[in-house]
Amino acid sequence: MNDIWQAMATAVNLLAGLDASLVEIVARSLGVSLTAVVLATLIGLPLGAVLALSRFPGRRVILVIMNALMGLPPVVVGLIVLLMLSRSGPMGALGLLFTPAAMIIAQTILVLPIIVALSSTVIESLWQEYEEQMMSLGAGPWARVLALLWDGRFALMTTVLAGFGRANAEVGAVMIVGGNIDHVTRVMTTAIALEASRGDLALALGLGIVLLLLSLAINAASYSVREFARHRYQA
Amino acid sequence: MTGKPAPYPVKLENVWFNARTKPLIKDISATFADEEGLTVILGPNGAGKSLLLRLCHGILPAHEGLVTWGGGDDPGLHDHRQAMVFQRPVHLRRTAGGNIDFALKLHKMPRLQRAQRIDEALELTGLSRYRAIPARLLSFGEQQRLALARAWALAPDLLLLDEPTANLDPAAQRLIEEVLLKMIAGGTRVLMSSHDLNQARRLASHVVFLYRGRIKEQSSAEQFFAGPKNDLAQSFLRGDLLWWRRRAVFAPDPDKEDDKF
Numbered sequence A: 001m002n003d004i005w006q007a008m009a010t011a012v013n014l015l016a017g018l019d020a021s022l023v024e025i026v027a028r029s030l031g032v033s034l035t036a037v038v039l040a041t042l043i044g045l046p047l048g049a050v051l052a053l054s055r056f057p058g059r060r061v062i063l064v065i066m067n068a069l070m071g072l073p074p075v076v077v078g079l080i081v082l083l084m085l086s087r088s089g090p091m092g093a094l095g096l097l098f099t100p101a102a103m104i105i106a107q108t109i110l111v112l113p114i115i116v117a118l119s120s121t122v123i124e125s126l127w128q129e130y131e132e133q134m135m136s137l138g139a140g141p142w143a144r145v146l147a148l149l150w151d152g153r154f155a156l157m158t159t160v161l162a163g164f165g166r167a168n169a170e171v172g173a174v175m176i177v178g179g180n181i182d183h184v185t186r187v188m189t190t191a192i193a194l195e196a197s198r199g200d201l202a203l204a205l206g207l208g209i210v211l212l213l214l215s216l217a218i219n220a221a222s223y224s225v226r227e228f229a230r231h232r233y234q235a
Numbered sequence B: 001m002t003g004k005p006a007p008y009p010v011k012l013e014n015v016w017f018n019a020r021t022k023p024l025i026k027d028i029s030a031t032f033a034d035e036e037g038l039t040v041i042l043g044p045n046g047a048g049k050s051l052l053l054r055l056c057h058g059i060l061p062a063h064e065g066l067v068t069w070g071g072g073d074d075p076g077l078h079d080h081r082q083a084m085v086f087q088r089p090v091h092l093r094r095t096a097g098g099n100i101d102f103a104l105k106l107h108k109m110p111r112l113q114r115a116q117r118i119d120e121a122l123e124l125t126g127l128s129r130y131r132a133i134p135a136r137l138l139s140f141g142e143q144q145r146l147a148l149a150r151a152w153a154l155a156p157d158l159l160l161l162d163e164p165t166a167n168l169d170p171a172a173q174r175l176i177e178e179v180l181l182k183m184i185a186g187g188t189r190v191l192m193s194s195h196d197l198n199q200a201r202r203l204a205s206h207v208v209f210l211y212r213g214r215i216k217e218q219s220s221a222e223q224f225f226a227g228p229k230n231d232l233a234q235s236f237l238r239g240d241l242l243w244w245r246r247r248a249v250f251a252p253d254p255d256k257e258d259d260k261f
């Protein structure tokens, strides 16, 4: 019991003193996850819009697959990216394995289905509401898409936050493709896994607290965005 | 809005519209808005008034038959010289002013002109003080007026209105009727559905009576209100036409088709 309290106290000290190694790991974590979310949004939002607004054979199949992939096990993604990036793999020549870039690729793949599936739902339901009016006003395809993205911005923001939450919390993918190398690819979740197994509870706990707070912050942000939209636009 | 062919007359040739296999608009051939003024479409609930207006607007494709605008010269909706106010108004998640602005931007109106036009449109419909209020927070009647303000701002040659005053209080209704009369005087041709016989008497120059997806009577307003030829229309004018009492009140229609649906 004493050990735990001691570890807790040390963890709080690390946090309060902005311990260098702790800060370094947190910064890398955020860097990797945020970059992955930005990339997944840039790819996923247009895909979601296309899936919501166009009708082509196979559209439903893709939507079902995207929904299924939202629960993709991170270790599987890690494994696939590992195979792609390993020296004998199709993208091995790039030499990205065990770099932050590899971790960003893995997390982008992990987040992409969330953004695609959720954003296409948002855009499609908005389109059902707006369709007749937009046709009546003679809005062309670009005007339609821009209006839907703008009017759906709050719901789309919560979609992106959901993706960020997923990227932040996963450990399996980054562990496999990053390798948890100190000062290079060590992020919060992999560091916690390692320190916990090594018995360095203080750093693990400190990082755990940061992770928890971050998760809370993401959910609080998501909630406020929804509330704001509801009050402002009855959206 | 000059130089281009006008979107009227709207001509329907053997137009059918079905929900799956059930016909809702049945073999309608008619010409609307071939003369100036307002044509009112009368008919009981579910007669197909809203469907007919959508077909005339070009946002609902006919399953059979042909709809043409301006004697076939006009491609339909895409030149935006038509505007429609729906029975259930749809507004974007923006302010009242922003909603009109959106429509005007689609018509490529320059910014300064837009601001002025929005002011006028809101003023005309008694909504000036709601300019900066999100449209979806307005009351239902206010939203309906905003939809009309937006249509007015587009200065359409052909205006389609689906029961535009059904939710309005008497004062607002008068205001809107004044706007409509002004537009009609300015040359806009209007096609409007309504249940309100008094309003129809006040505004209409032509009347179309629709029943179960068929036009039962089409005539000048004078003729219609003097006494329609069709027995259903007579009953509708008296105020005792009900969809489901049709069989009880009248001898069976030779047109048995209609009774199946």
Ligand SMILES: Nc1ncnc2c1ncn2[C@@H]1O[C@H](COP(=O)(O)OP(=O)(O)OP(=O)(O)O)[C@@H](O)[C@H]1O
Binding pocket: B019, B024, B043, B044, B045, B046, B047, B048, B049, B050, B051, B052, B087
């Ligand atoms: N997509 C659809 N599928 C099935 N039935 C439909 C569909 N759209 C309309 N209908 C039916 O077609 C009929 C005509 O509908 P419409 O909305 O045109 O009536 P209306 O004359 O405008 O009635 P109201 O006066 O109540 O507005 C109704 O009985 C309605 O239930």
Ligand SMILES: [Mg+2]
Binding pocket: B049, B050, B051, B087, B162
């Ligand atoms: Mg209707």
